[in-house]
Amino acid sequence: MPQLNFHPAGRHFLQIPGPSPVPDRILRAISLPTIDHRGPEFGALGRKVLTGIQAIFQTRHPVVIYPASGTGAWEAALANTLSPGDSVLMYETGHFASLWKAMAERLGLQPEFVALPGTDAETGLPHSWRNGVQAELIEQRLRKDSAQRIKAVCVVHNETSTGVTSDIAAVRRAIDAAGHPALLIVDTISGLASADYRHDEWGVDVTVSGSQKGLMLPPGISFNALSPKALEASRSAKLPKSFWAWDEVVAMNKTGYWPYTPNTNLLYGLAEAIEMLFDEGLPQVFARHRRLAEACRAAVQAWGLPVQCADPAVHSPVLTGVVTPVGVDADAVRRVIYERFNMSLGTGLGKLKGRMFRIGHLGDCNDLTLAATLSGCEMGLKIAGVPLAGSGVAAALDHLQRTSQPAARLPG
Numbered sequence: 001m002p003q004l005n006f007h008p009a010g011r012h013f014l015q016i017p018g019p020s021p022v023p024d025r026i027l028r029a030i031s032l033p034t035i036d037h038r039g040p041e042f043g044a045l046g047r048k049v050l051t052g053i054q055a056i057f058q059t060r061h062p063v064v065i066y067p068a069s070g071t072g073a074w075e076a077a078l079a080n081t082l083s084p085g086d087s088v089l090m091y092e093t094g095h096f097a098s099l100w101k102a103m104a105e106r107l108g109l110q111p112e113f114v115a116l117p118g119t120d121a122e123t124g125l126p127h128s129w130r131n132g133v134q135a136e137l138i139e140q141r142l143r144k145d146s147a148q149r150i151k152a153v154c155v156v157h158n159e160t161s162t163g164v165t166s167d168i169a170a171v172r173r174a175i176d177a178a179g180h181p182a183l184l185i186v187d188t189i190s191g192l193a194s195a196d197y198r199h200d201e202w203g204v205d206v207t208v209s210g211s212q213k214g215l216m217l218p219p220g221i222s223f224n225a226l227s228p229k230a231l232e233a234s235r236s237a238k239l240p241k242s243f244w245a246w247d248e249v250v251a252m253n254k255t256g257y258w259p260y261t262p263n264t265n266l267l268y269g270l271a272e273a274i275e276m277l278f279d280e281g282l283p284q285v286f287a288r289h290r291r292l293a294e295a296c297r298a299a300v301q302a303w304g305l306p307v308q309c310a311d312p313a314v315h316s317p318v319l320t321g322v323v324t325p326v327g328v329d330a331d332a333v334r335r336v337i338y339e340r341f342n343m344s345l346g347t348g349l350g351k352l353k354g355r356m357f358r359i360g361h362l363g364d365c366n367d368l369t370l371a372a373t374l375s376g377c378e379m380g381l382k383i384a385g386v387p388l389a390g391s392g393v394a395a396a397l398d399h400l401q402r403t404s405q406p407a408a409r410l411p412g
Contacts, residue, residue, distance in 0.1 A: 013343035015373045017160050017319035018190055019212035019219055020363035022269075026216055029272035030265045037264055038257065046256030049267050052274035056192065056215075056282075057207060057225040059199040062250045064224040065270075067263040070189040070210035073222035074100055075107070076244035077185050077206040078152075081230055083238035084108040086151040089141060089182065091115065091133045095161035095350035100154060100187065107239060111154075114141055123306055123323050129351055132159075132166035132314035135174040142178035152183040152205075158191030161349040163309045163321040163358065165195055172203040183233060189213060192223075193277055194289045194318045194362045205230040211266065213318070214285075215273045216363040220266050226250075289317035291403055292361040292370050296320040299374045299396040303381065304389025308356050318362045319346065322377075323355060328386055330357045337380030343373065366407065367400045 014021050035041050053063045066072055082088065085108065090101045092115035104111040114137050115128035123130070133155050142150065153175060158165045168186055175182060183205040188197050192207075193214030199207050204227065211221035226246065234246050248259040277285055293315060300307050300322050308321025324330040334345050334357050346358030359377065361370055374393050381388060 008342050010342065013341070013373060013376065015360045016344050016346040017213070017358050017360035017362060020214070020216055020360060021365075022218055023216055023276070023364045025276065026269045026272050030218075030269040032265065032268050034264050037262055042264065043256035045267055045271060046253065046258070046262075049270050049274065050253055050256065052271065052278075053223065054225075056274060056277065057199045057209075057223070058197065058201065059207075059225050061200070061228065062226050062231075062246075062253065064226065064246055064249050064253075065258075065262070065267075066222045066224070066244070067220065067261075067266075068222045069219055070187075070208065070222050071103075072244070073189075073208040073210065073224055074103055074187065076222075076224050076241075076246075077208050078104060078107055078109065079237070079239040079241040079244050080224070080234040080246050081183055081185070081206060081237050082109060082151055083236075085110060087112065087149045088152050088154055089114065089138065089150045090154045091138065091156075091166075092128045093131075093133060093156050093162065093164055093166065094129050094159040095352070096159060096187065096189075097156045098350060100156070104154075109239075112141075112150075114138060120310060122310075123355070124326070125323070125355065126351060127310075129162050130164070130308060130310040132164045132311060133171060135167065135170040138171060139174035139178045142175060142180040142182065145180065148181060150180070150182050152185050154185045155187070157186050157188035157197065158195055158316055158318050160190040160319065160346075160358075161352060163307070163316040163319045164311070164314050165191065165316045165318070166314060168197075168204065169202045176203075183230060189222075190318050190362070193273075193282075193285065195316070196282075196286045199225045199227075203227075205233075211270065214363055215270065216276070217266060217269050217273055220263055221270060286317070288366075289362060291400075292365060292367070293317040293320060294403075295367075295370055295396040295399040296359055296361055296374065298399045299377075299392030302390045302392040302395035303378070304387075308352070308358075318360070320359045320361070321348075321352075321356050322359065324357070324386065328384070329354050333357060333380060333384045333386065336384045337376055340380060340383060341376040343376045345377070367404065371397060371400065
């Protein structure tokens, strides 16, 4: 059994695409004494986080907060809007889209995958796992559904397994162009608070997210942001639900409370996270993530390795997938980096197992965080015997230097 108290000098570099490092400021908030979740102080906390999280989702409508992982919020989104046997159109963009489809099957729904066909010549990987949602494929399928049996379209905004961020507004336009009444349900578990996301403006009916990515919290909170159309659908949905049911939660949330015991101390942390995001400003948060992602991709390109996302238009600001040469086990490279430099990188998932690793650059990160991360990657790749075309660290530093802005502020 591994030692649980093994802590080498310096901080461990947790550079997976979530859970992301938790800032000390949030850890201190979580450590506050637990209060009565039926008392007046908790009601004030509840109202504060419920109002704040609406602004993060960019919505005027209710956001349900669950003491659960993102997987629970997946189930809540389906269970509150659909009935047994309903047809659901889902788009295959990677491992998490595939897991969501498997959940739909277990719930007694009839999910149908659409995907970009074919295999990529450069890497031998499926096109659908290297590109974003092709909205026209959704529109074509919905136009064929003259009986309107499809009740919902489910897509992943930021596919954590591949480093692809899809155009959700284009999906909404495709549904509308087809004249179809299907609900639009979106997973932005890894995108929220790192990549621009607009629940209301993009016409999303249910948005699913979690606490452990851009919100910089430990795992344990998940969300459903709702639309009026979704709330209306929930009144006739027949899939069984009790804990996940929106109606009681939305009703009690009006006064800042929950119908069951909420995760009080994580809500302290959520309030702090929201304040940190507002202090920086959401546009600035999104710009910071985009810039760090650009520097990371510059490094990968300088190494001469393929970026997992093949379409530059949908490169993720949250993570970068690095495809290793054929015959090189990406997990062996990750192991070298962990053992030599105390840094964790994301593994390849599903169809990408052993073919790529993932560099997270989300949440509480800055220029020097990324510079150190890429240094560890470059040293590890060399030790593992992976031939590199050039220095990725130098390329990234050049980009960061050219695009840098003042970050520290002197008093006065």
